[in-house]
Amino acid sequence: MYGLVNRAIENMIRSQHGDDTWERIRGRAGVQVEMFVGMASYPDDVSYRLVGAASEILGRPAHELLEAFGEYWTLYTAEQGYGDLFRKSGTSFPGFMQNLHSLHTHVGRLFPNLQPPSFWCTEVTEHSLRLHYQSSRPGLGPMVIGLVRGLGRMFDTDVTIVADQTREQGAAHDQFLVTFAPRARHAR
Ligand code: 1MF
Numbered sequence: 001m002y003g004l005v006n007r008a009i010e011n012m013i014r015s016q017h018g019d020d021t022w023e024r025i026r027g028r029a030g031v032q033v034e035m036f037v038g039m040a041s042y043p044d045d046v047s048y049r050l051v052g053a054a055s056e057i058l059g060r061p062a063h064e065l066l067e068a069f070g071e072y073w074t075l076y077t078a079e080q081g082y083g084d085l086f087r088k089s090g091t092s093f094p095g096f097m098q099n100l101h102s103l104h105t106h107v108g109r110l111f112p113n114l115q116p117p118s119f120w121c122t123e124v125t126e127h128s129l130r131l132h133y134q135s136s137r138p139g140l141g142p143m144v145i146g147l148v149r150g151l152g153r154m155f156d157t158d159v160t161i162v163a164d165q166t167r168e169q170g171a172a173h174d175q176f177l178v179t180f181a182p183r184a185r186h187a188r
Helices: 004-017 019-028 044-058 062-088 094-112 141-153
Strands: 118-122 129-136 158-166 174-182
Touching: 004 019, 004 044, 019 044, 019 094, 019 141, 044 062, 062 094, 062 141, 094 118, 094 141, 094 174, 129 141, 141 158, 141 174
Parallel strands: none
Antiparallel strands: 118 129, 129 174, 158 174
C-alpha cells in the first residue's frame, strides 16, 4: 500500500496516544521504517502488522481501530492536498458515494501502484443506498464503515451504515446498507 496510508496510521496514533505509544506500536509490529514516504509502495503486511500491534497495545479490537482509521483517512487526505479530489468527486453525500469508483480510477491513473478497491451503489433512493465494496485485500470492511462516516461528516450529513453481507460470512463481496439525511441547520 502507498506510504500515505501508513503515514495516516502513524499520525492518528501519534495525535491520539502520543509519540512513545507510537514507538512501542512500531516496535511490536516489527516495522524498521522510521519515516514512511507517502508516494512509496510498502508491502500490505506493514499496514496489517501496525493495526495488529496497535490493537494489542491499546487493548482495542482491530475492527474498532480500522473503523476509526477510515474516518481519520477522509479528514487526513482532505488536509494533505487531496481536498480538490474530494470536491471534484461530488457535491453531496450520495453523489460522492456514487462517484467513489471514478475517484479511484482517477487516482489510479496518477499512481500506477494503486490497487484500488471497487465501490458501486444499487437500490439508490432519496435517503438510502446499498454500497458494494470489492477489494483484493481481506478484512478491511470495518474501514469502509469509517470512511463512509467520515464522508458524512464532510458533507454535513447524518449517516447510518450497517454491514449487510460480508466476505467473512461467505458472501462474494461486502455490502452495506447506508441511510442518510442532510443535517438540519439550527435556526437562529
Ligand atoms: O493500493 C493502495 O495503495 C491504496 C491506498 C489507498 C488503495 C486505496 C486507498 C484508499 N482507500 C483505502 C482503503 C483501501 C481498502 C482496500 O484496498 O480495499 C480509501 C478509499 C476511499 C473510500 C471512501 C472515501 C475516500 C477514499 O479514499 C480517497 C483517496 C484515495 C486514494 C488516495 C487519496 C484519497 C491516495 C492518494 C495518493 C496516493 C495514494 C492514495 O499515493 C501517493 C501519495 C503521495 C504522493 C504520491 C502518491
